[in-house]
Amino acid sequence: MRIFDPHVHMSSRTTDDYEAMYAAGVRALVEPAFWLGQPRTSPASFLDYFDALLGWEPYRAAQYGIAHHCALALNPKEANDPRCLPVLDVLPRYLAKDSVVAVGEIGYDSMTPAEDTAFAAQLQMAADHGLPALVHTPHRDKLAGLRRTIDVVRESALAPDRVLLDHLNETTVGEAKESGCWLGFSVYPDTKMDEDRMVAVLRAHGPEKVLVNSAADWGRSDPLKTRRVADAMLASGFGEDDVDLVLWRNPVAFYGAGGRLALDAPPAHGTHEGNSVLRGGE
Numbered sequence: 001m002r003i004f005d006p007h008v009h010m011s012s013r014t015t016d017d018y019e020a021m022y023a024a025g026v027r028a029l030v031e032p033a034f035w036l037g038q039p040r041t042s043p044a045s046f047l048d049y050f051d052a053l054l055g056w057e058p059y060r061a062a063q064y065g066i067a068h069h070c071a072l073a074l075n076p077k078e079a080n081d082p083r084c085l086p087v088l089d090v091l092p093r094y095l096a097k098d099s100v101v102a103v104g105e106i107g108y109d110s111m112t113p114a115e116d117t118a119f120a121a122q123l124q125m126a127a128d129h130g131l132p133a134l135v136h137t138p139h140r141d142k143l144a145g146l147r148r149t150i151d152v153v154r155e156s157a158l159a160p161d162r163v164l165l166d167h168l169n170e171t172t173v174g175e176a177k178e179s180g181c182w183l184g185f186s187v188y189p190d191t192k193m194d195e196d197r198m199v200a201v202l203r204a205h206g207p208e209k210v211l212v213n214s215a216a217d218w219g220r221s222d223p224l225k226t227r228r229v230a231d232a233m234l235a236s237g238f239g240e241d242d243v244d245l246v247l248w249r250n251p252v253a254f255y256g257a258g259g260r261l262a263l264d265a266p267p268a269h270g271t272h273e274g275n276s277v278l279r280g281g282e
């Protein structure tokens with residue numbers, strides 16, 4: 001089984017997780033830029049983080065046979081902090097880099113005017129760079145948040161089939177599907193979507209344009225949720241081809257749209273700017 005996790009925050013995870021993900025079948029992933037928990041106080045803090053997603057993290061993933069790509073953006077939550085906004089001026093330079101396969105995660109957190117502005121500006125940047133966009137839909141007021149999200153996408157220069165609407169659930173999947181966007185589901189240990197509900201959604205709405213991710217980060221989450229969904233699909237009667245569509249071909253098609261996806265992990269030797277994942281050298 002081959003698995004592509006289209007949304008996982010590996011910077012928050014240990015190398016044990018990379019090892020377990022590889023053993024479970026994960027061969028490629030996308031790490032979107034997000035909120036670190038601790039608020040950032042300047043654009044420079046974003047740039048060091050972006051550089052880590054472009055350098056250190058792909059290096060770390062390669063030690064475990066996993067191809068790492070990233071999506072870069074100003075996240076919805078920090079779009080509300082005026083100290084962070086100048087990162088939007090530097091972002092286009094970063095979006096030109098090879099292993100950036102999308103703009104993300106963007107979208108709404110609390111649906112403020114500041115979030116409106118940053119969301120629309122970054123959809124335009126995605127269109128300008130020929131990249132797809134990973135769009136976070138709000139965890140509260142889900143249906144209202146989804147409708148407003150779809151409105152902003154429709155008003156943008158980016159085609160719906162270049163947009164992945166993430167964190168969907170049973171209440172939002174129907175309208176999300178009608179929008180023509182790709183459909184993302186984050187599967188969590190004990191809240192929101194779980195693997196059995198995911199299988200029921202796939203039964204009701206089909207596997208076309210559906211992507212499943214672990215969205216694992218520094219909170220309660222499980223980077224093996226992609227594999228658990230695959231196993232639950234097989235146990236409930238889905239065939240291996242459907243599993244491969246949802247867990248591999250759909251994310252490859254979505255993120256491949258920008259022409260930058262490289263699915264083979266780079267060679268796992270050497271160091272990154274003099275550092276390895278070992279302490280005290282090799």
Ligand SMILES: [Zn+2]
Pocket residue numbers: 007009032034105215
């Ligand atoms: Zn995320």
